[in-house]
Amino acid sequence: MPYALYYWPSIPGRGEYVRLVLEQAGAAYVDVARREGNGAVLAAVRGDLGGVPALAPPVLKDGELVIAQTANICAYLGIRHGLAPADDGGRAIALQLQLTIADLAAEAHDTHHPVGTGLYYEDQREEAKRAADSFRRQRIPKFLGYFERVLGASGGPWLLGEALTFPDLSLAHTVEGLRYAFPRAMSSFEDDIPGVVALAASVAALPRIAAYRASDRCLPFNENGLFRRYPELDDPSPPLEGVVRATLP
Amino acid sequence: MPYALYYWPSIPGRGEYVRLVLEQAGAAYVDVARREGNGAVLAAVRGDLGGVPALAPPVLKDGELVIAQTANICAYLGIRHGLAPADDGGRAIALQLQLTIADLAAEAHDTHHPVGTGLYYEDQREEAKRAADSFRRQRIPKFLGYFERVLGASGGPWLLGEALTFPDLSLAHTVEGLRYAFPRAMSSFEDDIPGVVALAASVAALPRIAAYRASDRCLPFNENGLFRRYPELDDPSPPLEGVVRATLP
Numbered sequence: 001m002p003y004a005l006y007y008w009p010s011i012p013g014r015g016e017y018v019r020l021v022l023e024q025a026g027a028a029y030v031d032v033a034r035r036e037g038n039g040a041v042l043a044a045v046r047g048d049l050g051g052v053p054a055l056a057p058p059v060l061k062d063g064e065l066v067i068a069q070t071a072n073i074c075a076y077l078g079i080r081h082g083l084a085p086a087d088d089g090g091r092a093i094a095l096q097l098q099l100t101i102a103d104l105a106a107e108a109h110d111t112h113h114p115v116g117t118g119l120y121y122e123d124q125r126e127e128a129k130r131a132a133d134s135f136r137r138q139r140i141p142k143f144l145g146y147f148e149r150v151l152g153a154s155g156g157p158w159l160l161g162e163a164l165t166f167p168d169l170s171l172a173h174t175v176e177g178l179r180y181a182f183p184r185a186m187s188s189f190e191d192d193i194p195g196v197v198a199l200a201a202s203v204a205a206l207p208r209i210a211a212y213r214a215s216d217r218c219l220p221f222n223e224n225g226l227f228r229r230y231p232e233l234d235d236p237s238p239p240l241e242g243v244v245r246a247t248l249p
Numbered sequence: 250m251p252y253a254l255y256y257w258p259s260i261p262g263r264g265e266y267v268r269l270v271l272e273q274a275g276a277a278y279v280d281v282a283r284r285e286g287n288g289a290v291l292a293a294v295r296g297d298l299g300g301v302p303a304l305a306p307p308v309l310k311d312g313e314l315v316i317a318q319t320a321n322i323c324a325y326l327g328i329r330h331g332l333a334p335a336d337d338g339g340r341a342i343a344l345q346l347q348l349t350i351a352d353l354a355a356e357a358h359d360t361h362h363p364v365g366t367g368l369y370y371e372d373q374r375e376e377a378k379r380a381a382d383s384f385r386r387q388r389i390p391k392f393l394g395y396f397e398r399v400l401g402a403s404g405g406p407w408l409l410g411e412a413l414t415f416p417d418l419s420l421a422h423t424v425e426g427l428r429y430a431f432p433r434a435m436s437s438f439e440d441d442i443p444g445v446v447a448l449a450a451s452v453a454a455l456p457r458i459a460a461y462r463a464s465d466r467c468l469p470f471n472e473n474g475l476f477r478r479y480p481e482l483d484d485p486s487p488p489l490e491g492v493v494r495a496t497l498p
Contacts, residue, residue, distance in 0.1 A: 047398070047402060051342065051402075052342055052345070052346070052399050052402050052403065052408075052409075053395065053398050053399060053402060054345070055349045055352070055391075055392065055395045064338075065338040065341070065342075067338075067341045067342060067345050068345050068349075069344065069345045069348040069349060071348060072341055072344045072345050072348055075341075075344075076337075076341050079337075088325075088328075089313075089314040089316075092314070092316045092321055092324075092325050093300065093301055093314075093316060095318070095321045095324075096301070096303070096316050096317050096318045096321050097301070099318040099320060099321055099348075100304050100317075100318060103304070103355075106352075106355065110359065110363075114359075114363045114364060114376065114380065115363060115376065115379045115380050115383055116379075116380060116382075116383025116384065116387065116388070117383075117388075118383055118387045118388075119383065124379075127363065127364065127376045127379070130364045130365075130373075130376070131363065131364050131365060133365075134364055134365025134366075134367055134368065135365065138365065138367045139365070139366075139367075142304075143304065146302065146304045149296070149302050150301050150302060153296060153300075153301050153302060154301065159301075160301075
């Protein structure tokens with residue numbers, strides 16, 4: 001039976017992390033709300049599929065099992081499809097990296113919603129400017145410098161070394177999201193993170209990922225998602241002195 | 250060999266979620282920085298223990314394995330010490346709940362740091378007031394109402410039914426953290442979440458947890474941690490109409 005994915009049908013959002021694992025795995029899946037609309041997502045979150053309810057999408061149904069939380073779903077799928085280490089210790093390290101990527105994505109989201117997800121961006125624009133400044137100049141360099149160090153520790157080309165695992169797909173997508181949302185800030189320091197840049201390019205060149213991106217299954221970034229391009233939140237100001245350097249190997 | 254936990258020695262913070270699993274498991278562990286100070290935490294984060302570096306503490310060392318990310322460590326320990334379901338599907342549901350608790354804790358933190366973790370609270374106090382208002386009136390009721398529904402779906406008394414698992418310990422700690430930080434807001438709607446309130450009391454009454462709390466291994470909440478009592482961020486305004494009710498079973 002194919003997996004059933006329940007996620008908003010109009011944005012890449014957090015669902016994209018799951019879609020990328022499914023696509024690279026070559027797994028059969030139905031992106032249910034692309035056919036049935038938002039109501040299917042709301043029903044899945046409410047618990048109508050059985051099991052425990054979810055606080056938010058994405059939700060994945062695998063036979064009788066229904067699970068939520070993006071990093072959890074990615075790990076579950078990665079383990080089942082050869083995109084995770086074979087041993088418990090290695091799997092814990094892969095999940096550590098995935099959760100760190102999830103933290104970065106959540107902070108990217110919070111730049112446009114620093115006061116609260118229940119309010120519109122337009123109602124928190126001034127706070128968003130301050131939050132985005134801090135995110136661009138301190139947090140992006142800190143996180144991406146960190147992943148550069150992880151690549152240094154593993155020897156690359158992937159985060160855990162020679163084998164592609166699920167957090168590689170997620171890191172690449174996050175880099176692309178950050179480039180979409182903060183193109184000026186990102187271009188100002190990508191030279192300092194060559195390993196991360198190369199990893200993102202390598203993921204984009206994977207045949208299954210390239211085929212997915214060229215298909216109508218893949219949705220473009222837009223201003224309702226996790227990564228939003230609000231030019232007033234981007235800026236070419238360089239990272240705060242020492243932030244990238246302090247986290248590099 | 251006992252586990253080695255590396256976390257800031259002056260706050261409960263995210264380390265407390267790990268400590269509670271270790272204590273309830275009756276596992277031998279050393280809270281390294283309580284003896285050696287902050288430098289031990291910085292070394293662990295930097296990767297000096299081997300393996301991949303961490304972005305932030307807590308870090309757990311189990312023999313040769315070094316892992317980070319709070320929810321990941323809790324799941325790892327829970328599986329090894331009978332505080333998780335035995336099957337992969339059940340474990341994924343437990344991790345889903347743990348990650349949802351982690352989201353709630355992160356949002357609690359962000360009420361006092363809505364602009365950025367790199368700035369002091371005093372430099373973002375006005376933004377914090379708006380963020381806390383949204384958190385108290387929409388997000389706490391949404392999350393705790395959600396866990397009330399999970400208890401309804403499982404039949405209780407624990408989140409996954411009859412067996413205590415690691416997310417129960419974390420939910421109880423989060424409820425106590427929220428009571429510490431937002432006593433007026435919490436008291437205004439605890440009557441609506443009797444299952445969650447009972448779960449928190451049941452965790453506090455577990456003999457090993459009670460003994461831990463009475464020991465000097467347990468640190469009290471304070472204003473450097475995840476949950477901070479800033480009276481200006483608390484308020485008895487009731488939850489927005491319908492927020493709790495909409496998420497109840």
